[in-house]
Amino acid sequence: MSLQQSVFRGFANPVDPAPDELRAWAFQPGSVPLESMPKDWDLLVSGDRLIGTLFDLAMDRSCPARRFALHCLYIYAADGIRTNFKAHPRRRLRKLVEQAQELGDEMMLTWAHNTLVLMAKPQLFDYHNWCEGGLVRSGQRLS
Structure with missing residues (x-):
C-alpha cells in the first residue's frame, strides 16, 4: 500500500502524532484541516x-501537505540554530x-541554502519568515 492510499483515521493524540499518522494525514490534509x-x-x-517524516513529506512533490512540511523544516532549522543546537542536533x-x-x-534547495545562510549569520533570523511561513510563501533565497 503506497503512502497516498493510506486511509487517515485521525490522530490518537494530535499534540504528539505518530509518524505514520502524520504521513497519512499529509496525503489527506482536508480530512482534518489545520484550522x-x-x-x-x-x-x-x-x-x-x-523531523524525518516531515523531511520526507517536504521532498515528495506529490504530497498535498508538502508546503506545511517545508514550513516545519524552517521552524526546526531556526529552532536549532537560534538555540546554538541545544534544541536539535547540529549533525541531524x-x-x-x-x-x-x-x-x-x-x-528544497532554497530551504537548504537559507538554512546554511542562517547558520553562518544567525542575526538574519526573522520570526515571521522562519516560524510563520514567510519564506515558504515567498520562496526567497537569503543572502
Missing part, C-alpha cells in the same frame, strides 16, 4: 521525533541540508 488542530500545531510537530540538521542539496528540487 482545527491545536494552537501552534506546526511548532508542536517540528521536533526531532517527526546538516544531514537534512545535505540530502536536500543532493536530491531536492528548487523548494
